[in-house]
Amino acid sequence: MRPYIPLGTYLLLMALAFVFPQYSKLIASIAFFMALGQAVNIFVGLTGYVDFGYVAFLAMGAYGLGVTVYYMTWLGILALPLGLLLGVSLAASLASLVGAIALRLRGAYFAIATIGVNEGVKHLIVGANIWGGGAGLILSSSMFQAFGRDTALFLANVGSTVLILATGLIAVVAMYLIQASKAGFALAAIRQDEDAAKVMGINPTKYKLMAFMTSASLSGLLGAAYFSLGNMQVFPENVFFVEYILDGLAVMFLGGAGTVTGPIIGGLIYFGVRYLVGIYLPGLQALVTALIVFLVVVFMPKGVVGTLRELIPSLRSWLP
Amino acid sequence: MALRVSNLASGYGRLQVLFGVSFEAPSGSVVSILGPNGAGKTTTLLTVMGVVKPWDGVVELEGVDVTWLPPHRKVELGISLVPEGRRLFPEMTVEENLLMGAYTKRARDKIHDSLELVYTLFPRLKERRKQKAGTMSGGEQQMLAVARALMARPKVLLIDEPSAGLAPKVVADLFQTISQLKKEMSVLLVEQNVAAALEISDYSYVLENGRIILKGPASELVENEHVKKAYLGV
Numbered sequence A: 001m002r003p004y005i006p007l008g009t010y011l012l013l014m015a016l017a018f019v020f021p022q023y024s025k026l027i028a029s030i031a032f033f034m035a036l037g038q039a040v041n042i043f044v045g046l047t048g049y050v051d052f053g054y055v056a057f058l059a060m061g062a063y064g065l066g067v068t069v070y071y072m073t074w075l076g077i078l079a080l081p082l083g084l085l086l087g088v089s090l091a092a093s094l095a096s097l098v099g100a101i102a103l104r105l106r107g108a109y110f111a112i113a114t115i116g117v118n119e120g121v122k123h124l125i126v127g128a129n130i131w132g133g134g135a136g137l138i139l140s141s142s143m144f145q146a147f148g149r150d151t152a153l154f155l156a157n158v159g160s161t162v163l164i165l166a167t168g169l170i171a172v173v174a175m176y177l178i179q180a181s182k183a184g185f186a187l188a189a190i191r192q193d194e195d196a197a198k199v200m201g202i203n204p205t206k207y208k209l210m211a212f213m214t215s216a217s218l219s220g221l222l223g224a225a226y227f228s229l230g231n232m233q234v235f236p237e238n239v240f241f242v243e244y245i246l247d248g249l250a251v252m253f254l255g256g257a258g259t260v261t262g263p264i265i266g267g268l269i270y271f272g273v274r275y276l277v278g279i280y281l282p283g284l285q286a287l288v289t290a291l292i293v294f295l296v297v298v299f300m301p302k303g304v305v306g307t308l309r310e311l312i313p314s315l316r317s318w319l320p
Numbered sequence B: 001m002a003l004r005v006s007n008l009a010s011g012y013g014r015l016q017v018l019f020g021v022s023f024e025a026p027s028g029s030v031v032s033i034l035g036p037n038g039a040g041k042t043t044t045l046l047t048v049m050g051v052v053k054p055w056d057g058v059v060e061l062e063g064v065d066v067t068w069l070p071p072h073r074k075v076e077l078g079i080s081l082v083p084e085g086r087r088l089f090p091e092m093t094v095e096e097n098l099l100m101g102a103y104t105k106r107a108r109d110k111i112h113d114s115l116e117l118v119y120t121l122f123p124r125l126k127e128r129r130k131q132k133a134g135t136m137s138g139g140e141q142q143m144l145a146v147a148r149a150l151m152a153r154p155k156v157l158l159i160d161e162p163s164a165g166l167a168p169k170v171v172a173d174l175f176q177t178i179s180q181l182k183k184e185m186s187v188l189l190v191e192q193n194v195a196a197a198l199e200i201s202d203y204s205y206v207l208e209n210g211r212i213i214l215k216g217p218a219s220e221l222v223e224n225e226h227v228k229k230a231y232l233g234v
């Protein structure tokens, strides 16, 4: 396997964000889709399970960093690493809670059981009026206080973009490590026939939970980088926006589920299509997402990367 | 006793399928459970394995109570299942399927040895080792399913209807190989092909409606009137 394309893409975009800070937000929008697809892929692509409450993990990450900066401004710059850590921990904890209960269920039942998770957590925050409740958290003044004005603006612009790209990069490495390990074989077996995997001595719940928590942690990091750091605000309506899981699935299927490069290429294409639709058919993005997922799943179930690999076998090692 | 099952009860949801099934499978022998469609044969094996949760009863492996262990722990301890319908990993090659069979720690330590063993037993699989499992013939797939289970180095091998869908000649070859396996382990065979199963069994049980209604040495059951009438068509 040659990791140059996935690693190179992320490193190149990082360099671009530094050199051309005026394009940082554009790069962040593209990278958000790539990293989201990558994170979703680690769970959905590797296990074959779908989680419709998935967006709650983005939200947990956003709130983790958000509440740290907002309520513990005195931490200064330390609020950033500690906030990210809290965000990732919240996402991982929610995943372990949901997973421990629901991952015993089979595919479709799991998907149904998780539908309410996103709305449930959202209503908990809004209804109990914690963490800013329905009004959300506006972080700009806290960030200016904690980090200093210039640093805060740099972090919100270039910093957030680099962190989104770093999330994608970590996801690439995580995917490699999982696929090269015993867990990768176990997950392949579970995906192809879970009952047969059980009688091979594999504990499916353990590996599904592992993939689920890894995926959720990465989404937590992504949510923190994109919403709290990048937008300097956390609004429940934004961070629990359920369509993000559809975006993640669209990117993953478009590029190729279960592959490392797929979500990167998928993210690029997906962003391009959404951008063009935004210009020529404004307001129809959601419809186009649905259409893309439908057409890809029906006509190109292995995605761009999977299909390319089949057509040109020598590309296989270049497109891991 | 390699495997002793006492008063096993289980089912699906509220539907009880097994009503106190008891049998034993000593090492060095082939024991078969015979019976018609829907009798509960597959359910028996799945409950022994822990894929279906037991409701009541005891499963002992070499004298140790393993009733409540999950399947992956039972594989580690030495029970292996060749599932009904083979259940190979279709996207994996023959060799990858075999390697999956050696997933547990205990099996991985002997993986090279085990590969050699199963390739000697089924030379056909060695020729085909790079082929996708899903593209093989029914007979080859069944060989692979048995070989994959052997990779786990079982003390007790459970085999569910290996003859299903295979030509008589292929069944004869496969059963010949299965009967050799008992030298190393205890084999528990579930079959509807009663004649073929009785031929290689040392001891047999007849399961009907979730209950053992007959048992005895295979040589005696062949002569039994009920077995003759209901299963051998004579």
Ligand SMILES: Nc1ncnc2c1ncn2[C@@H]1O[C@H](COP(=O)(O)OP(=O)(O)OP(=O)(O)O)[C@@H](O)[C@H]1O
Pocket: B012, B015, B017, B035, B036, B037, B038, B039, B040, B041, B042, B043, B044, B084, B192
């Ligand atoms: N997953 C399931 N859910 C509900 N009922 C089931 C399930 N599997 C089997 N059954 C029922 O349990 C009973 C026993 O089935 P089982 O598969 O154990 O029979 P069998 O003896 O293996 O039959 P066959 O020879 O056809 O394989 C049947 O009535 C069947 O309909």
Ligand SMILES: [Mg+2]
Pocket: B041, B042, B043, B084, B160, B161
């Ligand atoms: Mg059966």
